[in-house]
Amino acid sequence: MAVKDLWVFSEKTSLQAELLAGARTLAEATGGGVAAIVVGDETSAKAALAQGADKVFWLGEKADKLVEDFVPTIAGLVQSHKPCALLIGASKRGKAVAGRLGAALDTTVITDVKKFFVEGDVIQASHLIFGGGAVRVEKSATETMIATFGLGIFEPLAADPSRQGEIIQVPFIEPKTRWTLRERKPKPPSTVNLAAAKKVVCPGRGLQKKEDLDMIFELAGLLEAEVGATRPLCEGLDWLPRERYIGVSGAFIKPDLYLGIGVSGQAQHTVGITESRVVVAINKDEEAPLFAQADYGIVGDLYAIVPELIKALKARK
Ligand SMILES: Cc1cc2nc3c(=O)[nH]c(=O)nc-3n(C[C@H](O)[C@H](O)[C@H](O)COP(=O)(O)OP(=O)(O)OC[C@H]3O[C@@H](n4cnc5c(N)ncnc54)[C@H](O)[C@@H]3O)c2cc1C
Structure with missing residues (x-):
């Protein structure tokens, strides 16, 4: 599998910045491009370019939808463009998206990745198994490796607002079933990093x-x-x-x-x-x-x- 484009998805801006930095390092070493899938307003799409994306697939604002509702849209994008990897931020929502994407695309998802590297022309990911008792290195058997990453794996790059790139608007694909949002409760803001x-x-x-x-x-x-x-x-x-x-x-x-x-x-x-x-x-x-x-x-x-x-x-x- 030739290493080509690396994609990134996280609904959390800080995690997105870290994933873009990780994807950038790998893509620069291999000659691939970096794209971000962004849910949010146009400013968020531009922010992803500043954080290191060459291209943004802009899914539009969340409005009344949940992040998981975008899975068919993301799955459609992956099927048509076939990036070699999709890095997903391991937030609660991100994990839900990763699992659903794995099911939709009939592929495994490598979770809690700690190291992401290229050997020959194959992307490999090392991650913890058995509750952290062992490390396993895996490569994807399918065209696109889907992998989840928590905070702190990559150092974010300093945002560069002068970075230019393409922003592609992607129409929303309605999921077969949708979650119903019953209630939102404010969570005390956290300053812990x-x-x-x-x-x-x-x-x-x-x-x-x-x-x-x-x-x-x-x-x-x-x-x-x-x-x-x-x-x-x-x-x-x-x-x-x-x-x-x-x-x-x-x-x-x-x-x-x-x-x-x-x-x-x-x-x-x-x-x-x-x-x-x-x-x-x-x-x-x-x-x-x-x-x-x-x-x-x-x-x-x-x-x-x-x-x-x-x-x-x-x-x-
Ligand atoms: C699937 C799975 C995932 C897990 N994930 C995590 C995880 O992400 N993070 C995590 O932290 N744990 C995790 N755990 C739990 C983990 O296995 C341990 O149970 C936990 O880390 C123990 O926490 P502890 O050291 O505070 O408590 P304990 O193991 O109970 O240790 C308390 C220590 O305090 C010492 N002590 C007691 N009194 C004093 C005193 N007065 N002065 C000095 N020392 C004293 C004791 O000697 C003892 O060594 C996970 C477990 C499972 C099964």
């Missing part, structure tokens, strides 16, 4: 109660760090919002410093921190698996260590 954080303080189940997060946030404030978490704190205990958890089903981070506090270091969590430059672990159990991955470790009770760290950092200010 773990993927971009330079320092991350990550509490785990070693914390005994929600109020103890106060000292974690105080420590993070003094370190000018973002607060992440392990999954149990965000799903189950619900002490923190879900966008804060790190790991195979959460965020992948690349900070200069990761500080795990009361985190055991199960593989599903640690796959999300492997690109951290310095890993520090605080745990009262010296056998905790996180120590094996840590550059520095403190064996002891977090309830003694964290207040001491706070005191020391305050003294240095």
Whole structure:
């Protein structure tokens, strides 16, 4: 399969920018073009050109439709143009689109891709399987590889509004069945961007109660760090919002410093921190698996260590 055009789809502008950067790098190495499929107004279509697309397939505004309603339109485009890959942002909606596209086009979808590369003239994707316990490298058996990517896999390029490109309006193909939107509820706006954080303080189940997060946030404030978490704190205990958890089903981070506090270091969590430059672990159990991955470790009770760290950092200010 000769590597040709790479396409990108995400209804999230920030994720779209990252995917376009990834597609650009690959396309520049192989001589292919980069196209974005955009749902939104004309400004969004132009933004995709600025973010690195050579061409935009503009599906128009969402209006009363759901993102999934555009699947037949996207499937039609893929069938007629046959790009060699379609990179989809792994948001909730993006995953729904990817699954439905796989069914519509009778192809597999490679999910949670961590690396995307060309060997010979074949695109390959490496992704996590068995809940993050192993990595599998796959190539597509069909003409178009459909793959999903979370935040933080590619670095977005600086937007260049002077970039020119073609914007092609694509008529909407009505799906056979449509979801009915019953209600919209506002979600509290989130300012968390773990993927971009330079320092991350990550509490785990070693914390005994929600109020103890106060000292974690105080420590993070003094370190000018973002607060992440392990999954149990965000799903189950619900002490923190879900966008804060790190790991195979959460965020992948690349900070200069990761500080795990009361985190055991199960593989599903640690796959999300492997690109951290310095890993520090605080745990009262010296056998905790996180120590094996840590550059520095403190064996002891977090309830003694964290207040001491706070005191020391305050003294240095
Ligand atoms: C399919 C699947 C996907 C998953 N995805 C994710 C994911 O994306 N992210 C994720 O985080 N998890 C994920 N998990 C869950 C994961 O397997 C672990 O259960 C989880 O990461 C454990 O979180 P933890 O380290 O906070 O808790 P625990 O494993 O309970 O560890 C708590 C640690 O705190 C230490 N501790 C206790 N008290 C103190 C104290 N006073 N001072 C110091 N240390 C103390 C203990 O020694 C222990 O090591 C997933 C699981 C499955 C099955």
